[in-house]
Amino acid sequence: MDHALARIARIPKLSRFGWLMALYAENHQRLSRLFDLQTLAVGSYVSSVGDGLDLRVDVIETHRYTIELRLTYDICDPLTGEPDPSAFVRFYRDAHQVEATHCYVGRRWQDVIGLYPPPAEVVGHRMRMNTFLGKWLEYLAGQGHDKRTLRPVPIGATRAQDAA
Template sequence: MSLAVARRQRIPSLSRFGWLMGLYAENHARLQRLFDVAHLPSGGYVSTIGDGLDLRIEVLEQHAYTSELRMSYGLVDPHTGLADPSAHLRLYHDARQVEATHCYAGRRWQDVIGMFPPPQRILDHRLRMNTFLGKWLQYLAERGHGMATLQRCGVGGDGQGAAIATQPADA
């Protein structure tokens, strides 16, 4: 019995922070395989696969080492007027990581964790947001979204990524 305990202590454990960094790396690989957003110019894009649920991607900022974007569907929460679900993402090109900084899936972060949450609750929330992002990206890949389905579009004045006119993303 003591031999098993000693062996178990030698196996390094992954901290919650380490797990979060792993999620960031996995999500980066998934997002880059799907849309290669690191090389997309700023602007709005729509991925259509014919299921009536278009994915909207708005590249907000492109910098040398980071990109910021918003992903959502054309669905709007009737209570808030916000795209639901939606995720704000920050890509770190040099570190090959994607961080979901904000997610909206029916509730705002303040409603989920409070205005002044302790650090542990913030870490837990980030783990949930980035797990959600990973599952969403996996779902999008399984449904057939990708560079072949992505078209550049105008963004409406509501900032929700409403398509005005579309053209292929590589144009």
């Protein structure tokens, strides 16, 4: 019994922060398998697989080391009139990480957990958002979304025109 306990004690434990960084890396792999974001210009794109739930990918900004984007369906929340579900994502080109920065329109982490939350609460909140993102990306891949199903939305087109 002591031999087994000694062996377990030698296995390094992954901190919650380490777990979060691993989740960011997994989400980078998932998103990179779905779409070739590094080739997309700023603008809106739609991925259709014939299931009636077109995925919208809005590339908001591109920088040398990051790409800011939003993933959403064109389903509007009845209270806000904004697309829901919706995930704002930061794609780190150099670090090979993907981080969901917030998942609700107008609700950044400060709105959800306050201005001065304890560090453990911040990490927990980020883990929940990025676990959601990972599960959503896996679902999208399972539905058949990928770079072949992604097409640009014409400039000036509205969401209603996208569906037509």
